[in-house]
Amino acid sequence: MRDHRKFYIGGQWVAPATAQTFEVVNPATEQICGTVAAGSAQDVDRAVAAARAAFGSWSATTVAERLTLLRAIAAEYDRRRGDLAAALTEEMGAPAALAGGFQVDLVAGHLDTACTVLENFAFTEELGGSMVAKEPIGVCAMITPWNWPLSLIAVKVFPALATGCTMILKPSEKSPFSGQIFAEVLAAAGVPPGVFNLIHGDGPGVGVPLSAHPDIDMISFTGSVRAGIDIARTAAPTVKRVSQELGGKSPNILLDDADFADNVAKGVVSMMGNSGQTCSAPSRMLVPAGRMSEAAAAARAAAEQITVGDPTGEVAMGPVVSGAQFDKVQALIQKGIDEGATLVTGGTGRPEGLDVGFYVKPTVFADVTNDMTVAREEIFGPVLTILGYDDIDHAIAIANDTEYGLAGFVAGADLDQARAVARRIRAGSVSINDGFDFACPFGGYRKSGNGREWGASGFDEYLETKAILGYAPTDASS
Known part of the structure; x- marks a missing residue:
């Protein structure tokens, strides 16, 4: 003690x-x-x-x-x-x-x-x-x-x-x-x-x-x-x-290329890190609308590989910080279900076998629209939303349709296209293909x-x- x-x-x-x-x-x-x-x-x-x-x-x-x-x-x-x-x-x-x-x-x-x-x-x-x-x-x-x-x-x-x-x-x-x-x-x-x-x-x-x-x-x-x-x-x-x-509600735009499935999996792992309690987490995954089913399947596979449990052991994800945070996350997961998002994996309640502790199931929603609560509010828990876009202009419009502007992410093999997309995201920092730099400024636009x-x-x-x-x-x- x-x-x-x-x-x-x-x-x-x-x-x-x-x-x-x-x-x-x-x-x-x-x-x-x-x-x-x-x-x-x-x-x-x-x-x-x-x-x-x-x-x-x-x-x-x-x-x-x-x-x-x-x-x-x-x-x-x-x-x-x-x-x-x-x-x-x-x-x-x-x-x-x-x-x-x-x-x-x-x-x-x-x-x-x-x-x-x-x-x-x-x-x-x-x-x-x-x-x-x-x-x-x-x-x-x-x-x-x-x-x-x-x-x-x-x-x-x-x-x-x-x-x-x-x-x-x-x-x-x-x-x-x-x-x-x-x-x-x-x-x-x-x-x-x-x-x-x-x-x-x-x-x-x-x-x-x-x-x-x-x-x-x-x-x-x-x-x-x-x-x-x-x-x-x-x-x-x-x-x-x-x-x-x-706060933040950061978009993660996945380009339509051969690395798509791998980038979905990376986005899931990044979102679930620190139990989703990261202000710059890539909580809105934007994918080509025609590949929504593929994205959902890849996200499910990645999320279900994430081990949850006693943080003193060899697990990837521990609990959220408090009972109040647990209750908030549970309510927002239920809100996503009620508003018609497709629950791909996870959901309300604790993971199986974890009856004590503020543990949340790694949760993925697909077929999310940007007017849904889970796409607009900062959940601050291990909850990923997947939204579909018709073309790059549509993806940018969705990405920027938020009161936040802390971070953004772009993933794709075409570096020139990724750079062009990154320049159009209205956020304080945008990471291309997991770029990271201690020397670069970190902070937000708008309410971020x-x-x-x-x-x-x-x-x-x-x-x-x-x-x-x-x-x-x-x-x-x-």
């Missing part, structure tokens, strides 16, 4: 202002697996004061000094990989192979990228006789979700550290253990007091005070559209910068958000731009 009743503020593990706590439930067992202190506005005030006090000295550090710290963090992080993976499995049900593999590896990749970007980042630029300088924005608040808890902390904290900002992190109350260990990593690596601070808690207790605080210069949030709107509203009176990465993370673009979120005119005046007589 984990017990975390202190916050990391000003370089020390300190008792919270109140004795309130919340319990963390292991989604595989439905049993309480830990207790974490619940923060309050008083804790926020204390953390903000610590971050504000540290900003002057940290913002004045050199690139070399910040690189040294990031590399010390990398070494300490590598030492704690096993602890972090175990925490991810326990708190949010990530299978051991995923937790100890991609979930942990993503953070290392983002850290390595931050170091590379920092080594080459132009914080100043001369324009004629003027100087344009990029300076740290100040004290930053970071509110992160439960589905990829470590990597979504990393893409905020590492750029903020690299650019000279100070910060307060609030991890999700559903998956706080990995955030706790992350704070331990930074403390052990020698992050100066007050530069990084951690407060556990929920939205009303900590998120709202962070969003409203007049001494916070910027807030970075990843989570639901509803929460993002609330944060933006709360932050508006203080005119702080708000960077958001929100308004900021960018990853790579050099992630640095820009934490910087203000200053123009210094007359910096190098020219000689008027020459």
Whole structure:
């Protein structure tokens, strides 16, 4: 049983202002697996004061000094990989192979990228006789979700550290253990007091005070559209910068070629990864209408090969994160059935033999139309919808007929055609044939958000731009 009743503020593990706590439930067992202190506005005030006090000295550090710290963090992080993976499995049900593999590896990749970007980042630029300088924005608040808890902390904290900002992190109350260990990593690596601070808690207790605080210069949030709107509203009176990465309902356009069946199978596996709890998941598979039956058969075969069960074992898929999430996914699966989509495999209820734990059957719907609820709402569970298109123009129209715009996918052997299709998808990132790049920006159009993370673009979120005119005046007589 984990017990975390202190916050990391000003370089020390300190008792919270109140004795309130919340319990963390292991989604595989439905049993309480830990207790974490619940923060309050008083804790926020204390953390903000610590971050504000540290900003002057940290913002004045050199690139070399910040690189040294990031590399010390990398070494300490590598030492704690096993602890972090175990925490991810326990708190949010990530299978051991995923937790100890991609979930942990993503953070290392983002850290390595931050170091590379920092080594080459132009914080100043001369324009004629003027100087344009990029300076740290100040004290930053970071509110992160439960589905990829470590990597979504990393893409905020590492750029903020690299650019000279100070910060307060609030991890999700559903998956706080990995955030706790992350704070331990930074403390052990020698992050100066007050530069990084951690407060556990929920939205009303900590998120709202962070969003409203007049001494916070910027807030970075990843989570639901509803929460993002609330944060933006709360932050508006203080005119702080708000960077958001929100929901998605991403299209996966499969081109009509010889690789079709393989691409269907890949799309299924990608959708079911992390129990479908990925904001950029390829949840809408678009296939040529004349190949719908073939797509359904290939999807069924792939989905039924996915092993579901105890995430500490050798399975491909564990539970969803909570009872509330389980109920939401079950209701949306039933909605798909009620609205007339063809249930190819899966459906409501737990998989056979799994009577305890928030397990969902890998579910595939075919013959879906884009007006159905399962095609429009972000389900955030292992549910794939397959929609038919008549031609490429029709596919693009379906892909872009959404209030979201986080990601898109194109799969096909004709690279020129795939590139042309990718350019027409209205989304913040589009992957052709499983392309992946740590250096490229990640973020959304429309209701999927308004900021960018990853790579050099992630640095820009934490910087203000200053123009210094007359910096190098020219000689008027020459």
